Amino acid sequence: MSNSLNLLKTLVAFDTTSRESNLHLIEFVRDYLARFDVPCELVYNDARNKANLFATIGPADRPGIVLSGHTDVVPVDGQPWTFEPFQLTELDGKLYGRGTADMKGYIACVLALVPALVKAPLRLPVHIALSYDEEVGCLGVRSLLKALEQRPVKPMLCIIGEPTELKPVLGHKSKLAMRCEVHGEACHSAYAPSGVNAIEYAAELIGELGQIGNRLKAPEQHDARFDPPFSTVQTGVISGGKALNIVPADCRFDFEIRALPSQDPSAVVQELKIYAEQRVLPRMRAASDQSAIHFSELSAYPGLATDAHSEAAELIAIFSGSRAFGTVAFGTEGGLFNAAGIPTVVCGPGSMDQGHKPDEFVSLEQLTGCDEMLQRMLLSISS
Incomplete structure (x- = not known):
């Protein structure tokens, strides 16, 4: 939990509002992964002031699991924040800051799992995919998916970590x-x-x-x-x-x-x-x-409509500990992953009820729950 919390503190401090560059955050993640000898690929936009990141841990010659999140956040302009939006504040079991729920909390948990992933005898690879400009039309992930199309092996599952209170979501409009x-x-x-x-x-x-x-x-x-x-x-x-x-x-x-x-x-x-x-x-x-x-x-x-009887649904049920599959009203990059032939589900910490609002927060309980979900995933794909 302390690793996730410390990483979230760092991630929130990067102002990655969609109108700004996300390179400081991406370069931090690149350097963090390098500490564990995990190489990554950066896919830049035309202006080279933003980038997607893709990294693989484990055997790359077989289908694996993508843990996907977007790095950009919505503006805080004109919102009456009680707390400094780009500084993580912990109060009464809640972690306040822009992007804590949508969706740097999930990214922090994914990064906190890296040391364990590197040490584990993985039967399947785990891919980390971070994109830019999701909040303004799911723009960045398109070039990332185009790059992935060139790879000989497609992932078997993508988990988009948008805030769903860790409930498995199979559909959105x-x-x-x-x-x-x-x-x-x-x-x-x-x-x-x-x-x-x-x-x-x-x-x-x-x-x-x-x-x-x-x-x-x-x-x-x-x-x-x-x-x-x-x-x-x-x-x-x-x-x-x-x-x-x-x-x-x-x-x-x-x-x-x-x-x-x-x-x-x-x-x-x-x-x-x-x-x-x-x-x-x-x-x-x-x-x-x-x-x-x-x-x-x-x-x-595009929308998302993953079959409740699919392998993707079965896997997220195991990882999340729930078969109460649902849908969400908001959109995600999941439809684009699915259209690229990568079965996709949505499941992440926090609630969109807090997203895009002043004093956005994710609870410590939700962050801990996400760590536990990712640990269950790790156990299920290890030899």
């Missing part, structure tokens, strides 16, 4: 984030009918999105394993207009779809595009042939 840009024609507001009000037409499209979302709530669309049990659509950002006495020529809004694993989020976008092209754009172009509506993708990741 996909996410597709989109931007819609509406271009009309400006004029003096006294002659409003002569212009093409981009905000009003954007509002019509947003209203249609709401109708699509309502149809997705129909009982026949439900999957009771999820909360909420249906795919959701929401508009989160909108901007447009210059002044109240000018009919706005431009408006843009960003929206997202979080879809059940059985549903395709792009179907929502396609439905909105058809509505825009057939119902909205003709009226806009009747007033100005320069009118336009453009859609562009901001980010996306």
Whole structure:
């Protein structure tokens, strides 16, 4: 426990907010692994100011287990923290600091296991995978997975250590984030009918999105394993207009779809595009042939739906000590690992109820429980 706690203290002290570099943390982990003669591979972004890390302990010629976590955290800007966010504070059995739950607590436990992994007679390899920019669209892990595709042997299981209170999770929704840009024609507001009000037409499209979302709530669309049990659509950002006495020529809004694993989020976008092209754009172009509506993708990741009867599920049941498989509302990198042919589950210390909030924390009990889960994994794969 002391090793995990000390490592978490070090990890929290690195400000790895997604807008910042994560290299100080990655280089710390690289040097830490080197102390145990564990080599690692760094996969950099184009600017070389961020990197993924991948390391293998044990026999690399057979399928093994990936322990995966993201190194970036969400901003603390504007949040009323009681504690210093980038300094670990222990109080009443809780460890406060940005990233303690999401998800440096898990990474600390994984790193604390390294000395035991190195000494153990492993039948299967254990891989450590750390990624960047998960919080802004699961960006970094894609290049890491691309590098892993070149390897002759794929892992048999990936454990994403997002906070689930150490409950085994086999499913989450996909996410597709989109931007819609509406271009009309400006004029003096006294002659409003002569212009093409981009905000009003954007509002019509947003209203249609709401109708699509309502149809997705129909009982026949439900999957009771999820909360909420249906795919959701929401508009989160909108901007447009210059002044109240000018009919706005431009408006843009960003929206997202979080879809059940059985549903395709792009179907929502396609439905909105058809509505825009057939119902909205003709009226806009009747007033100005320069009118336009453009859609562009901001980010996306697939959902996760691991079979409860699969080997991956069986293994996480052994490691976690529970067969009460669940789902989570938030997304993870698990869908990308799974799409790359690596069966994936989600199980880590802490709760997302504390993630992304001021005074984020993970309990000492949860950190100890994660150490114990990883010890059970070690015992099960040792000769």
